[in-house]
Amino acid sequence: MRDSVVCRVLAAVALAFAAPAAARVADVQTAAPSPAQLPDDQAAMKAHVMFLASDALRGREAGTPEYRIAAEYVASRFFAAGLKPAGDKGGYLQSVPLLRYQPADHGDLVLTAKGGAPMPLVFGRDFVPGAVPGKPQFALDAPVVFVGQGIVAPKYKRNDYAGVDVRGKIVAFLGETPTSFQSEERAHFASPATRTTIAAEHGAVGAILIEPGSVSEAGWDRARMTWAYPDGTGHVAGVPLIATVSGAGASKLFAQARAPWEKIAPRADDPTAIFKAEQLPSVLTVALKTSSEPLESANVAGLLPGTDPTLSREVVVLSAHLDHLGVGPPVNGDSIYNGAEDNAVGIAALIEAAKRFRTSDMPTRRSILFLAVTAEEEGLIGSDYFARHPTMPAAKIVADVNFDMPILSYAFQDMTVFGANRSSLGPIVAQAVAALGVTMSPDPDPAEGFFVRSDHYRFVQQGIPSVFLWPGQAGPGKAAFENFLKHRYHQPSDDLSQPIDWAQGLRFVAANCAITRAIADAPDRPRWNKGDFFGLLYDGPGAK
CATH class of the missing domain: 3.40.630.10 (Zn peptidases)
Structure with a gap:
């Protein structure tokens, strides 16, 4: 145990037992x-x-x-x-290096269509940002590919990536999962971490979650946690989840697409819907700032x-x-x-x-x-x-x-x-x-x-x-x-x-x-x- 941890532990014990006697008695009673x-x-x-x-x-x-x-x-x-x-x-203790992290500001997401002027997405209306643990500055400039619900499940004859190449690109997916899947398997696919892992397996470099309605600003900058690598960066399952985008933001993402958002939106909340994957016309420029704080914790392990x-x-x-x-x-x-x-x-x-x-x-x-x-x-x-x-x-x-x-x-x-x-x-x-x-x-x-x-x-x-x-x-x-x-x-x-x-x-x-x-x-x-x-x-x- 490092000296700083010892001091904090002793201080915590001292404070706990310096509480008024009546309070301690009430706790025990x-x-x-x-x-x-x-x-x-x-x-x-x-x-x-x-x-x-x-x-x-x-x-x-x-x-x-x-x-x-x-x-x-x-x-x-x-x-x-x-x-x-x-x-x-x-x-008995296995040191677990933790990293607490959260968005440091609203971030910048800018769409640029071929031959068009840059179009910023508006924080709170079009999107709320994600965070990349251990990376104070995260920048990305890449095309966006819509991959439906972002699911690949051979058992269910399902491949939302069919017909597109997402290598070096950002994938955008909807959050619903098919109700026809077995419950535990559906829960597996419902996790954004599963979708971002699938994205990484297909060579993507980032991901966007589309919420068909509005996005909530409540808790957008909440602290999250992961474990840290020796270089101080945090473990991420798959590719970074760059942002959650609203229906209004999706309208901008899908501008001039073969299948515009207006056609997708009515089925976006339908878990049974299947969408054809498509590379969208615009390039997305991303700039995110993340604040991170390393923490010490431990697992406890004993062997018989x-x-x-x-x-x-x-x-x-x-x-x-x-x-x-x-x-x-x-x-x-x-x-x-x-x-x-x-x-x-x-x-x-x-x-x-x-x-x-x-x-x-x-x-x-x-x-x-x-x-x-x-x-x-x-x-x-x-x-x-x-x-x-x-x-x-x-x-x-x-x-x-x-x-x-x-x-x-x-x-x-x-x-x-x-x-x-x-x-x-x-x-x-x-x-x-x-x-x-x-x-x-x-x-x-x-x-x-x-x-x-x-x-x-x-x-x-x-x-x-x-x-x-x-x-x-x-x-x-x-x-x-x-x-x-x-x-x-x-x-x-x-x-x-x-x-x-x-x-x-x-x-x-x-x-x-x-x-x-x-x-x-x-x-x-x-x-x-x-x-x-x-x-x-x-x-x-x-x-x-």
Whole structure:
């Protein structure tokens, strides 16, 4: 730890515990029942959440001193559980270089048609600018090619780039995605990062997202985050997203095109529409300014070695995100977004799972890596960094089981396991949870695309079979889940004032330990189902 970080951490601790005694007592008193009323294992799980979701840690925002305190706490718990350090330089922490960035001004976008006068696009009416992390000045001068929704999906016989050459050019695409696609696959394509990645694969140098109506100036200059390369530039998925352009701006982009905007606009919001790609008549000159701030953060990694002479070289990852939203807009006078269920409970489950495996008289054949990641709330950044820069040989990581926001306010009767139907993990998970008297249920909200929205997905993108588990929505589960989303999700009320049934926390831990053990002891490593969309897309084992 660098001296500056040490000073900030010590200062944060001093400030937290210099708070008025009455305030500290009130914070602790929200955490009824008392330890005497809880069995030791439930009390241990609750104790982790009491610390991690306390006001003193101010919401554990990635890159803050309070997040660093949380990371050091998890490292200490990994040490107490007997895990071997699996971070950088012989320690538990893997340094994750973060970069916070945002547009520094409105930017300049100017269209020039052949033989015509330059035509500036108007900020707020025609466009709002993007930002390029780590590049204070970004300039581009290139033709624009309209590529419909910007999708290439051979499975669905879809290629929006057919008939055009976008090498060295800027692509413009609409944001809709086909409703005919399978829900998780549609969610994959709905991400602008997927479209900009496809653009890069076709040789484009920049991208524009077209919003058929107006563009909102609200939040145009909001701060974003990514991880940084050693040269200080930020990681970007694919090509830079230069701007979001409105219908008014699109009219200018499409001026004199074979298919003018007036013909495209009526179908622009139709997810079933297919458009013919076309190079537009004008050249776009782009000048963007971006302000960037480097930040320090860390993943926390501890390894429990396996016992099999051969299989112990392979690793099953158990992951959970440690960060939350920090301090934000006050709600009912409370501005600290504590993140108790999201995801202090997940981290507590990770720690308690480590303790169970370490003290078991049946060690696993494969090794298990317990991984607490940073900056999930900023876009799955810490898990992306680890998946691309693992602290062990990447080829030896055989699966990821992810804990994220398990709702523990009810006695769950089933478990929802995202990704179970895509690989050989599905039967393993079903058998493991059945042994505990729990059934496995399909995704109750497929339109939400949860499969691509948590840290396991960064392992999927490296071709690694992965699953993400939640207590299910059978019986009282649906009402409890909807109540949490409405009243507590990403709000200051996600704290210890809410009802949490710690006995359900232990059931959740037990289910995940059973799943992990089954994976770790299986004779063969997990494989994608033959022909699976994600397995093929990311060249995973067994998919071809």
